[in-house]
Amino acid sequence: MNRLVHPIEQESFRRLRARLDTSHFPPLTRAVVERVIHSAADLDYATDLVMDESKLEKAHTALHAGAPVVVDVEMVAAGITRRETVCRLKDARSGPGMTRSAHAIRLAYEDVGxxxxxxxxxxxxxxxxxxxxxxxxxxxxxxxxxxxxxxxSKAALRQSGLPAVSNVSEKGGSAVAAAALNALLYHPVSKFEETS
Structure with missing residues (x-):
């Protein structure tokens, strides 16, 4: 099912592309960069974000094949459209050496594997x-x-070698994290992915 794009969103992306040339990015990287910039009205994300196109391709395939989506907070979940998410923050407790957010991640992992x-x-x-x-x-x-x-923490993520979208600076937040996931959700599935 195609997503209906509101005229305001269309105009916003037109203006973004008029101010920043994103045509040199590979398709999924471009989608993530543009949607994150759109969510924050911050062009600096074009040079602050770090990701790998081949890993995005594998993630895109997994996402569209129904892999679970886990979020750290309800604010991220609220920003992700067209997909159910797992968030265990309401069930989590803080304790010695562990924040509530960390405990929620552990609980979510027990749910999704x-x-x-x-x-x-x-x-x-x-x-x-x-x-x-x-x-x-x-x-x-x-x-x-x-x-x-x-x-x-984002530097540690990059050093881990896990497939990731991160950024170098201290900025980020629920809206940009949700936007990065939405970019993959909204990006069309290729014929190759449908048959593989």
Whole structure:
């Protein structure tokens, strides 16, 4: 089913592309970069985001084949359209050496097991906890925001070698994390993916 795009969104993307040439990016990278920039009205994401097209292709296939989507907070879930998500923050508890966000990631992993797409837009400790698990993710969208631990947790994600979308700076947040996942959701499935 094709997604109906509102005229305001069409005009917003037209203006974005008039201010920033994204044509040199491969298709899925371009989709993620543009949707993240659109969500934050921040052109700097074009040079701040880090991802690999071949890993995005595999994640896109997994997503459209029904792989679970796990989020760290309800704000991320609220921004993801056209897909159910798993969020265990309401059930989580903080304790010695573990934040509530980290515990929620552990609970979610018990629910979904390996192969999920993880979308973390709020808590660096959630991303840190995910990196401790043997989650074998299809993709980690690691875009937590903040001055304490955000940039460091994203650097650790990149160093882990896991398939990921991250950024170098401290900025991020629920809206941009959801936008990155939506970019993959909205991007059409190729004929190759349909037959493989």
């Amino acid at each position: 390996p192969g999920a797409l993880w979308v973390i837009g709020c808590a660096p400790t959630a991303l840190e906890e995910l990196l401790k698990l043997d989650a074998s993710p299809a993709l980690v969208i690691g875009l937590p925001v903040g001055f304490v631990g955000a940039a460091e």
